[in-house]
Amino acid sequence: MFKPDQPIQSSKDDILGRSSFAKSLGDAVLSYTEKESIVVGLFGEWGSGKTSIINMMLEHIENVSKEKNNEKPIIFRFNPWNFSDQNQLISLFFTQMSITLGRQDYSENIKKTGEKLETYSKLFSLLKIIPVINTIAELLENSGDALKSLGDIKSHDLDSLKEELNELLSKQKQKILIIIDDIDRLNNTEIRQIFQLVKSLGDFPNTIYLLSFDKEVVIKALEKVQEGSGTVYLEKVVQIPFEIPAISEQDVNHLLLKELNELLKDFPENRFDEKHWNHVFHGGFKYFFRNIRDVTRYINSLKFSFGLVKDEVNFVDYLAITAIQVFMPEVYYGIRDNKEVFIGVHNQYYRQIDNYYSHYYRSIKDFDKKICDEIIKKGIDFQKKF
Numbered sequence: 001m002f003k004p005d006q007p008i009q010s011s012k013d014d015i016l017g018r019s020s021f022a023k024s025l026g027d028a029v030l031s032y033t034e035k036e037s038i039v040v041g042l043f044g045e046w047g048s049g050k051t052s053i054i055n056m057m058l059e060h061i062e063n064v065s066k067e068k069n070n071e072k073p074i075i076f077r078f079n080p081w082n083f084s085d086q087n088q089l090i091s092l093f094f095t096q097m098s099i100t101l102g103r104q105d106y107s108e109n110i111k112k113t114g115e116k117l118e119t120y121s122k123l124f125s126l127l128k129i130i131p132v133i134n135t136i137a138e139l140l141e142n143s144g145d146a147l148k149s150l151g152d153i154k155s156h157d158l159d160s161l162k163e164e165l166n167e168l169l170s171k172q173k174q175k176i177l178i179i180i181d182d183i184d185r186l187n188n189t190e191i192r193q194i195f196q197l198v199k200s201l202g203d204f205p206n207t208i209y210l211l212s213f214d215k216e217v218v219i220k221a222l223e224k225v226q227e228g229s230g231t232v233y234l235e236k237v238v239q240i241p242f243e244i245p246a247i248s249e250q251d252v253n254h255l256l257l258k259e260l261n262e263l264l265k266d267f268p269e270n271r272f273d274e275k276h277w278n279h280v281f282h283g284g285f286k287y288f289f290r291n292i293r294d295v296t297r298y299i300n301s302l303k304f305s306f307g308l309v310k311d312e313v314n315f316v317d318y319l320a321i322t323a324i325q326v327f328m329p330e331v332y333y334g335i336r337d338n339k340e341v342f343i344g345v346h347n348q349y350y351r352q353i354d355n356y357y358s359h360y361y362r363s364i365k366d367f368d369k370k371i372c373d374e375i376i377k378k379g380i381d382f383q384k385k386f
Contacts, residue, residue, distance in 0.1 A: 007051035010059055016251055016292070018049060018244075022056035025242055029057070029073065029177060029208055030064060035170055037203040039237055043215040044244035047293035050212045051181055053244060061177075073177040073208065074110065076100045080194060081185040089193050090201060094121035097178070113168045116161065123158055124201075170205040178202075183213035191221035199237050211238065252289050259299045260319075263306065267315065277316045285320055288327045301326050 011019035025042070032038060044050045058075065065072035076097050080089055094117050101114030169176075183194055195218075198209050215234070222230035264272070289295055302322055309318065325332040 007055055009055050011056045016247060018053055019056050021245060022053045023060045026057040026060035032208060035205045037207045039198055039209040039239050041238035041241045042212040045214050047291035048244050071174050073175040075177050077179045079181050081182045089190055090197050091121050091124040093197060109168060109172055116165050120161055165204055172206050176207045178207055179210045181212045183211060184217040188221040191218055195237050247291055253286055256289055256295050273316055280316055280320050285323055288323050298326050
């Protein structure tokens with residue numbers, strides 16, 4: 001059965017000890033009592049488990065609210081990457097937020113806020129593309145033609161509408177937790193739109209924004225906003241940064257070996273060369289795996305073809321070549337198309353391997369070259385014994 005590459009939903013599924021971090025994040029959200037809007041950043045690389053941490057945080061908030069009989073925050077999760085019409089990103093945000101606040105079980109004040117947000121959204125939907133701006137007045141100035149088409153909409157309408165929203169939300173005791181995930185999947189323009197939204201258009205009282213993204217990707221996208229300094233712009237928007245703890249190499253290796261042992265539990269021991277495996281694993285194989293997503297991709301690929309080839313291959317070599325196929329496909333196809341170079345044992349083949357390296361390794365990072373070199377070398381050294 002294939003392992004889904006999906007975020008976990010509950011701390012009971014946490015295998016990396018991240019639940020304590022998620023609880024700390026949840027406690028930080030629950031402890032914020034000021035009326036002013038605040039922005040929390042959750043920083044982590046691709047595959048680091050940002051969405052899993054958010055899910056565990058929400059689970060913790062739910063549990064604490066039940067235990068202490070507190071009114072939990074209203075949760076609004078907005079994933080801009082799920083929407084196809086990115087030109088209307090800001091309008092879509094306010095539309096989705098108005099739907100969330102319009103639920104029957106919320107107070108009349110919140111539902112009224114939802115209605116106002118729907119109107120707010122319609123004003124923004126008039127704009128084909130929302131420019132990067134600093135104030136609502138500037139937005140209107142830059143988009144006058146679009147707004148003039150309505151005739152009855154003037155600059156003070158949008159300003160006064162936001163004031164009404166501010167007044168409604170300032171009276172609201174219940175916080176609104178707005179979670180925007182996968183920001184780093186957007187293109188540069190869309191990333192800048194999201195930060196403009198948080199900074200100037202959606203900074204309502206009693207709102208807490210939780211923004212989740214790869215910091216390096218977002219900084220590059222914001223560089224054009226702050227005259228080359230995306231870091232400065234980011235620091236102006238995000239008041240409370242949380243860096244996801246790095247996954248240790250030991251934890252990744254532990255999970256990888258656990259999955260491999262499960263796959264190999266019925267495999268004959270006499271067909272698995274432990275010494276060869278140790279050379280391959282420590283020589284370079286383990287360095288392919290930098291996060292949990294890498295392990296999942298690899299194990300799923302193995303499971304797909306394992307039943308077809310398990311009686312026909314040297315399994316250690318099969319583990320190695322599958323890793324190259326998953327993580328360095330250009331090298332894999334080069335090996336596949338030049339297999340006579342790698343199955344020969346004469347000196348002429350070693351010269352051909354040198355030629356192969358110079359041709360297929362041109363675009364590969366130095367670190368990945370080293371990994372691949374070690375794996376292939378271990379395989380060739382193993383062959384020379386026979």
